[in-house]
Amino acid sequence: MNWYGRLLASGGLIALAGGSALPAQAQAQGYPTRSITMIVPFAAGGPSDVISRIVTGHMAQTLGQSIIIENVVGAGGTTATARAARAANDGYTLITGHMGTHAASVPLYPKLAYHPEKDFEPVALLAGTPILILARKDFPPKDLKDFVTYVKANVEKINAAHAGIGSVSHVSCQLLNSVLDIKPVGVPFNGTGPAMNALVGGQVDYMCDQIVNAVPQIKGGTIKAYAVATPARNPSLPDVPTTTEAGLPAFQAQAWSAIFAPKGTPPEVIAKLNAAAVKALDDENVRKRLFDLGSVIPATAERTPEALAALVKSEIAKWTSVLKPATN
Numbered sequence: 272m273n274w275y276g277r278l279l280a281s282g283g284l285i286a287l288a289g290g291s292a293l294p295a296q297a298q299a300q301g302y303p304t305r306s307i308t309m310i311v312p313f314a315a316g317g318p319s320d321v322i323s324r325i326v327t328g329h330m331a332q333t334l335g336q337s338i339i340i341e342n343v344v345g346a347g348g349t350t351a352t353a354r355a356a357r358a359a360n361d362g363y364t365l366i367t368g369h370m371g372t373h374a375a376s377v378p379l380y381p382k383l384a385y386h387p388e389k390d391f392e393p394v395a396l397l398a399g400t401p402i403l404i405l406a407r408k409d410f411p412p413k414d415l416k417d418f419v420t421y422v423k424a425n426v427e428k429i430n431a432a433h434a435g436i437g438s439v440s441h442v443s444c445q446l447l448n449s450v451l452d453i454k455p456v457g458v459p460f461n462g463t464g465p466a467m468n469a470l471v472g473g474q475v476d477y478m479c480d481q482i483v484n485a486v487p488q489i490k491g492g493t494i495k496a497y498a499v500a501t502p503a504r505n506p507s508l509p510d511v512p513t514t515t516e517a518g519l520p521a522f523q524a525q526a527w528s529a530i531f532a533p534k535g536t537p538p539e540v541i542a543k544l545n546a547a548a549v550k551a552l553d554d555e556n557v558r559k560r561l562f563d564l565g566s567v568i569p570a571t572a573e574r575t576p577e578a579l580a581a582l583v584k585s586e587i588a589k590w591t592s593v594l595k596p597a598t599n
Contacts, residue, residue, distance in 0.1 A: 299537035302362050303336040309530075310341050310355050310366040312348030313434060314462025318483035319348075322398050322528045323367040325560050329551035334543065344461040346380075347437025348372040353384035356391060360533040362540035365394070370526040374586035375442040378594040387531075387587065392541055393579035394530035395548035399567035400481035401505055402443045402524040404497040404514070405489075407473045415497040415517035422477075423453055430456040432475035434463040439526040443500075444479035446593050450521045470494055481526050482507065482565035500524040507565035525567070529579050541576060549574050 309327050311320045320342060327338040343351035352372045358364035366372075373387040385391075404415065412418040422429055431448075433441035440463055448454060458475050460466040463484050469475045471493045479500075486507050488494045498517040499505050514522045530548060532541060551557050552568055561568055572578060 299362070299539040302537075302540050302543060303334055305363065306337040306339055307331075307334070307362070308339050308341050308364050310343055310351050310364065312343055312351035312366065312368070312372055313438070314344050314464045315340075315342045316464035316484075317434065317462050318400055318439070318481040318526070319367050319369050319528050320464075321483055321564065322400070322561070322566065325557055326397050326548060326551045329554050329557050330544075330547040333547040333550050342462075345435070347376065347435035347441060349376050349380060349383060349385075349437055352376070355531070356385035356533060358533050360392075360535040360537075362532060362536050362544065364533065365544070366391075366531050367397070367528055368531045369439060369528045370586060370590075371438045371442055373529070373531065373583050375439075375590040375594060376437045377587050378591040379437045379442070387583050388580070390534050391531040392534055392536045393576040393583065394532055394541055395545045395574050395576070396527060396529045396569045396579050396582065397548065397552070398483075398528055398561055399569065400439075400483050400526045400528065401565060401567065402439075402479050402500040402526060403482055403485050403489075403508075403511070404447065404477070404500070404522075405470065405480055405485055406477040406495050406497065407470055407475065408493060408495055409473065410476055410495065412497070415512070415514065415519055418477075418497050419451060419519065422455065423451060426453045426455050429476045430458050432458045432460060432466040432469050432478040434466050435459050435461065438463065440466060440478055440480050442590060442594060443524045443526065446524055447479055447522050449593065450519065467494075479524070486563075486565050498522075505565050507563060527582070529582075545574070545576060 309323055311323050313319050324340055331338045348371055355366035376383055412421045431444050433444060466478060467484055470478055471488060482505060489496045496511045498514040499511050500514045500522050504513055558568060
């Protein structure tokens, strides 16, 4: 029996043994009885938003209730995440968190209004999203080696777009900048979608972004991609070399998106949400849509709440080592 099967079985035994379940337990047993709000901490059209809509669309069918996406922007996703942490822990308010909101935020915001490990229940990892080094289509460097030479020589004249302090686009470029030992001007936007629009419009020079947001633009020729920061090329962009192939092996980065619930959400509710997410990730149509965007779908063992908790812990440690020096 899998982990959530054991959890449900144990919950059922408790209810039988107790004669009459507590109200919260009874509500969890019948969950969900109304629509669920999924907070996405960035603007519509960004990677987290797209992934969340694809997966929750299928989850809603499984759960028998609609899942309403609510985009809440601000402070690199931490405004929305703090709000989710304070929400009722009944399973009706969830958040699609990611590498920025649930890991990089810890070293970046000394007065963070929540703690990713203490204030949330992990539900399920949805997708990995490789990071690309991107630039406006008329940016002079022709390949990654030229890019490195050019940005080092012109660091006072160039700028880099991002979706706000603590966002994936921000912290991944912080990692790139630390590898290159440069400090270009950063241009923040309220979400990756607006940042990408600025890159397409030539208003900014370059950015580091999740592949989900960039594939259509790259294929359409509205921006250029220098490299993908993963060990292997991505099937959705087979002509884009890896950073290792292109001469910058030290830059490796892959973001992720996952579902979290407020701390104290009943285990039975977490189990139902996890089961619905797992079922969605096994659906052929969902998988195709995620693969077409360049996403990496987690293996079965990586989809449990325990696995997500371990990922958050390791990612906080990783990004603290990268970002602490940058904030000092």
